[in-house]
Amino acid sequence: MAYRLYYWPGLPGRGEFVRMALEAAEIPYSEPARDDGVEALLSDMEKREEGGGFAPFAPPYLVDGDVAVAQVAHILTWLADRHGLGGDDPQTDLGLIQLQLTITDIVAEVHNVHHPVGSGAYYADQKDEAKRTAAQFREDRIPKFLGHFERAAALNDGPFVLGGKWTHVDSSLALLIDGLHYMFPRRMAAVKSDYPKLYALRDAFVDLPAIAAYRASDRCQGFNEDGIFRHYPELDAA
Numbered sequence: 001m002a003y004r005l006y007y008w009p010g011l012p013g014r015g016e017f018v019r020m021a022l023e024a025a026e027i028p029y030s031e032p033a034r035d036d037g038v039e040a041l042l043s044d045m046e047k048r049e050e051g052g053g054f055a056p057f058a059p060p061y062l063v064d065g066d067v068a069v070a071q072v073a074h075i076l077t078w079l080a081d082r083h084g085l086g087g088d089d090p091q092t093d094l095g096l097i098q099l100q101l102t103i104t105d106i107v108a109e110v111h112n113v114h115h116p117v118g119s120g121a122y123y124a125d126q127k128d129e130a131k132r133t134a135a136q137f138r139e140d141r142i143p144k145f146l147g148h149f150e151r152a153a154a155l156n157d158g159p160f161v162l163g164g165k166w167t168h169v170d171s172s173l174a175l176l177i178d179g180l181h182y183m184f185p186r187r188m189a190a191v192k193s194d195y196p197k198l199y200a201l202r203d204a205f206v207d208l209p210a211i212a213a214y215r216a217s218d219r220c221q222g223f224n225e226d227g228i229f230r231h232y233p234e235l236d237a238a
């Protein structure tokens with residue numbers, strides 16, 4: 001039975017981290033909310049919440065038969081285990097999971113840039129705070145996180161973290177780089193040359209035939225201002 005990926009329709013969002021790995025590995029999946037509308041997600045979540053098991057707190061979550069797994073990093077390491085998208089030994093897998101969780105951290109900070117006061121409030125009502133948060137994120141957090149990921153990308157001979165084989169960390173790093181470029185085009189253009197290994201990793205990943213085909217398909221949604229990576233020009237600067 002093919003996996004079912006549950007996520008909000010109409011935005012790439014955190015669901016895209018899961019799609020990237022599924023698409024690159026050519027693992028079949030369906031998306032009920034994309035095909036049948038948001039009600040398919042809401043009713044499934046409600047059913048799980050009332051069902052007495054370990055219900056997902058929020059999408060994305062991936063379903064295979066009776067098993068449903070939420071949390072992007074958890075989903076990806078589950079897929080890695082089942083489909084060989086990790087390393088060849090436990091120590092390497094621990095390192096990859098650590099990196100994936102660090103990607104979870106920066107994604108949370110990215111969301112916090114445009115919603116520094118609260119997720120429940122409109123961006124328009126927290127623009128001043130967002131400007132202050134964005135300045136700090138651009139100046140301090142982007143170099144700190146990307147410097148860390150650059151060192152990971154340089155661990156082997158490239159282009160990927162483990163060398164020639166891509167893993168769930170590479171698919172997430174490639175999406176992270178593209179998302180940050182969409183959100184902060186001026187800042188990312190200014191710092192790009194500081195991270196040659198990371199950009200080589202990103203380029204090698206998007207050049208994978210399965211990812212090139214995905215990006216050319218109508219399954220691939222562009223970034224937009226409903227997702228995690230949002231382009232608000234007033235939050236960007238070199």
Ligand SMILES: N[C@@H](CCC(=O)N[C@@H](CS)C(=O)NCC(=O)O)C(=O)O
Binds near residue numbers: 013014060071072
């Ligand atoms: N840490 C979780 C975050 C999940 C999450 O925040 N999902 C968002 C959409 S991207 C959501 O629907 N949140 C609803 C909420 O927090 O109430 C993950 O990485 O999957």
